[in-house]
Amino acid sequence: MPPTAPKTNNINVFARWRRLAPSEAAEGTIDYHSTSPTDPHGHLSVSISGGGDPGSTQSWTSPPAFNAIFNPEDDNGEVYKSIVAPAIPHVLRGGSCNFFAYGHSGSGKTHTIIGYDYDDERELGLCLAAARQLFKVIDDLNAKDNAGERLGIGFSLFEMRKKSAFDLLNRRTECHVREGHDGKVHIRGETEMLEGGKVRVCPIVRRPCWSYECFRQELTQAVGARAVGSSSVHSQSSRTHAILELEIICQSLVDARQAVVDRQSELVPVGKRATDISIEEQMKAPVPHPGGKWAPNPDYEMNQERIDAAEAEKAEHEHRVAVAEELVEDILKSAATPCLGAKMVFVDLAGAEYHQEKGAQQLHIPKQTPQERQEGRQINTDLLALKEVMRAWATNQPRIPFRSSALTMVLREHFLSSEKGNSTMIVTVSPAKEQYAATLNSLKYGSLVGVTRA
Numbered sequence: 001m002p003p004t005a006p007k008t009n010n011i012n013v014f015a016r017w018r019r020l021a022p023s024e025a026a027e028g029t030i031d032y033h034s035t036s037p038t039d040p041h042g043h044l045s046v047s048i049s050g051g052g053d054p055g056s057t058q059s060w061t062s063p064p065a066f067n068a069i070f071n072p073e074d075d076n077g078e079v080y081k082s083i084v085a086p087a088i089p090h091v092l093r094g095g096s097c098n099f100f101a102y103g104h105s106g107s108g109k110t111h112t113i114i115g116y117d118y119d120d121e122r123e124l125g126l127c128l129a130a131a132r133q134l135f136k137v138i139d140d141l142n143a144k145d146n147a148g149e150r151l152g153i154g155f156s157l158f159e160m161r162k163k164s165a166f167d168l169l170n171r172r173t174e175c176h177v178r179e180g181h182d183g184k185v186h187i188r189g190e191t192e193m194l195e196g197g198k199v200r201v202c203p204i205v206r207r208p209c210w211s212y213e214c215f216r217q218e219l220t221q222a223v224g225a226r227a228v229g230s231s232s233v234h235s236q237s238s239r240t241h242a243i244l245e246l247e248i249i250c251q252s253l254v255d256a257r258q259a260v261v262d263r264q265s266e267l268v269p270v271g272k273r274a275t276d277i278s279i280e281e282q283m284k285a286p287v288p289h290p291g292g293k294w295a296p297n298p299d300y301e302m303n304q305e306r307i308d309a310a311e312a313e314k315a316e317h318e319h320r321v322a323v324a325e326e327l328v329e330d331i332l333k334s335a336a337t338p339c340l341g342a343k344m345v346f347v348d349l350a351g352a353e354y355h356q357e358k359g360a361q362q363l364h365i366p367k368q369t370p371q372e373r374q375e376g377r378q379i380n381t382d383l384l385a386l387k388e389v390m391r392a393w394a395t396n397q398p399r400i401p402f403r404s405s406a407l408t409m410v411l412r413e414h415f416l417s418s419e420k421g422n423s424t425m426i427v428t429v430s431p432a433k434e435q436y437a438a439t440l441n442s443l444k445y446g447s448l449v450g451v452t453r454a
């Protein structure tokens, strides 16, 4: 019986072969080619061989899991044109989408998502190329006579490591990932003590940019603060998952969100006072009796009026927070252009590691420290959790295991806010013979996600 044909394509999966580094040339390359079996959706299979010992006939062919496969001569511009550019109209209609780069260390994830050459148009990372195209449209909209409020792009950029996020727009400040009682995940940054007992818990920084040039400068500066270390493959490895969120914004949205943070900080001392008063009054009401029991104090009548007044003040401040939150929603709903609030999320995942001490020595990179090896294990655990989320998402499972890691908790919102079909994984792979095992693992990971379509 032929396999059941997929009904929808919830997650798009692409593979990208990177160029061979000059230092890898002596070892030779993996043999690889893509085939297009009779798949109802035209998805491609990839076959690889040539790893292992000389003369080895070891080979592997994936199921038809890949939407397209990019060759080493395809530059970032080509990848952008095929993967990201088609999503821009969806974003301009107000939709959201996300893009993940997955691959072993040194396979080209950062090259693809962020890029290393910020001046060469053909080599801009996908996020910069997307912002450039969005700004072209936004600038045209802003120039129109009947334009509503001026639009721009706000962005946040942070790294995930273990259970913490590090805000690259705020001196790599450590932020905490918390699940609220509403099930939403919040990333909370620094806590500031203000006058009058106000406590401001800053959210992760979202920097507003009103031109592409401003965005490019801010992004490149922030990227410079990324944590690098030595992986099992190269010595400038990103040891964390970098998450970059672009959002179309206007000034009133920025102000309204700031007002929510301000109202919340005003609520903190008022809420604390209400709790203190209630406890204080209740403590005075009973008195200890012999035998360790407590009984009502005949000489003290609990001051219910005092408690009620404090509770009323707290309710008033809670109402102010709710009003500020509603204003944010109203601005998003009543925008003159539907794209306000639309998001594009780019994730440069930390490199999956396959420990190959032999390969590391050949590449003359420093040996990993025990801490780096421990980080490597944590990275692999996160990537496994992400694979399970993607498989469950792709097959429309009722329960998606978002809570299995801090990384997947943070990504929850991005999956849920993107309609099905707007999540894309780019599996980056190296053609170097010495990385055959790692390449094979990455392709297997990608094909597991790619074939599980509902």
Ligand SMILES: Nc1ncnc2c1ncn2[C@@H]1O[C@H](COP(=O)(O)OP(=O)(O)OP(=O)(O)O)[C@@H](O)[C@H]1O
Binding pocket: 017, 018, 019, 072, 103, 104, 105, 106, 107, 108, 109, 110, 111, 112, 116, 231, 234, 236, 237, 238, 239, 349, 350, 351, 352, 428
């Ligand atoms: N498609 C490509 N074309 C040209 N050079 C590339 C390509 N992909 C990667 N490279 C180069 O290979 C090296 C490693 O790439 P990159 O830093 O993007 O890997 P990575 O997967 O992000 O690694 P890690 O997970 O360890 O951070 C870089 O010097 C990069 O410029």
